[in-house]
Amino acid sequence: MYDVNYHRPSSLEDAVKVLKGAGEAKILAGGQTLLPTMKQHLAAPSDLVDIRKIPGMVGVKVEGGAIVIGAATTHAEVAGNADVLKHVPALSCLAAGIGDPAVRHAGTIGGSIANNDPAADYPSAILALNATVVTNTREIAADDFFAGMFATALEDGEIITAVRITPPKLAGYEKFPNPASRYAMVGVFVADTGSGVRVAVTGAGEDGVFRHEGLEAALGSDFSPGAVDGVEVSSDGLLSDIHGDAAYRAHLIKVMAKRAVSSAA
Structure with a gap:
């Protein structure tokens, strides 16, 4: 080094x-x-x-009806936290499926979303749950935060301090993991936020995490696995690599979406 x-x-x-x-x-x-x-x-x-020893950067609390997760909180801590399990169990399940135990006890939620790896799990949750990313200078809505593969709205010198999530009515996450890395070849997070259904896809897009309007419209009318069947998922803009081509990933998006809805219900 x-x-x-x-x-x-x-x-x-x-x-x-x-x-x-x-x-x-x-x-x-x-x-x-x-x-x-x-x-x-x-x-x-x-x-x-190293930001891990800064007060307030680690831990989960319920504040004003929202779940607030410190940016340096590890995946294992998110997975096992009682408040997350109670209010956003889909996020707990997502965190429990990241990497292996060594990764889950070291990696952090803030680091994951700041890096915005196109196959990372957390970005899909942040986007589908319409979360707010809190920094040392401002608050950023999820729709404004992710700016393409490995890119975000963060400016030089800006530090993520927390993620704030309003508990959804229903939410579910399912992914098709790469068997070696456990990264998502396709991961789909669905959430009925109470003001609409949001569906975010990770692992599949050429430009990183994205929302799928067709799935949102269908599930907004009928939040059931069967509603996914009538949605056309195009392979345009999806990744093709040694693990699967764009058409295969388009197919997986529908499969994972149906499973996510089932797990939410």
Whole structure:
């Protein structure tokens, strides 16, 4: 690995100072993507800013009728938290299916959505649940946060501090995982938010996570697995790789959508 300066700030203000004062600083939360890329010499930050010890960055609380999850909360903590299990069980199930135990006890929800890997699980949940991404400077609606593969609305020096989710009436998530990586070849999160049905797809899009309007319209009229049958899912804009072509992924979107609706109900 390259030489790197390690920082463990005790406040957001200190973290921002380091980010602005360093040449090529990166935020370190779980490190499940950043550290492997550094080891492979695909990334060479001058400084690492470890945010895990900043007060308020870890944990789950119920606040104003919403679930608020600290950005540095691990997947394992999300999966096992009683409030998440009670109010958004689909999110708990999603977190429990990420990677393996080592990944789940190190990786964080904030790191996942900030990285916005096109096959990551959390982006589909954030988008389908119409969550709010809270940073040190503002609040960003889910529809405005994801900006394409590995891209988000985050600006330089901006740090995700929490994710706020209003509990849905119903929600479900199902994915077809790659057998080696456990990343989603296709994952579909469906949610009846009370003000409409939202369906988000991960693992399949050439430009990362996306909402599917056809599935939303069908499930908005009839929230049942059978409603998915009449929806046409185009292969346009879907990924083709060694694991499956675009047509196969289009088929999987319908299959996973039906399963997600069944699990929600």
